[in-house]
Amino acid sequence: MKKIVLFLGVVGVFGSLFAADAQTLLEQNGCMACHNIMGKKTAPAFMGVARRNLRFEGANAKANIINSIKNGSKGKYRYFTNTQMPPFPNISATDLDTIATYILSLKPPKGARRGQGGGMGGGRGMM
Numbered sequence: 001m002k003k004i005v006l007f008l009g010v011v012g013v014f015g016s017l018f019a020a021d022a023q024t025l026l027e028q029n030g031c032m033a034c035h036n037i038m039g040k041k042t043a044p045a046f047m048g049v050a051r052r053n054l055r056f057e058g059a060n061a062k063a064n065i066i067n068s069i070k071n072g073s074k075g076k077y078r079y080f081t082n083t084q085m086p087p088f089p090n091i092s093a094t095d096l097d098t099i100a101t102y103i104l105s106l107k108p109p110k111g112a113r114r115g116q117g118g119g120m121g122g123g124r125g126m127m
Helices: 002-028 046-056 058-071 093-105
Strands: none
Touching: 002 093, 046 058, 046 093, 058 093
């Protein structure tokens, strides 16, 4: 029993450190100026980004997010068709992976009310 509790504690600490590291990267690279974790800002919320990419890109979700960060994007989200994300080519591959993994971890649980996470538009007209 002690081993299980210790293991879960270690996993929890590392999970918290990963999230803190990813959130630091989001702040340092200016992501939070346009995005929120949940709820619309001038760009879609990261929860919505996670939901959309997992739904439409499946196994390619992480690569799609990394590509969008590295090369920029425009017109992927219904309520943000005129919003353009600039490219961030100088973010390292390791940091891109950390950011994309974190964003995908934010997918709302099944059964969450549609629209949570911002910019999802009910799943229509996003492609």
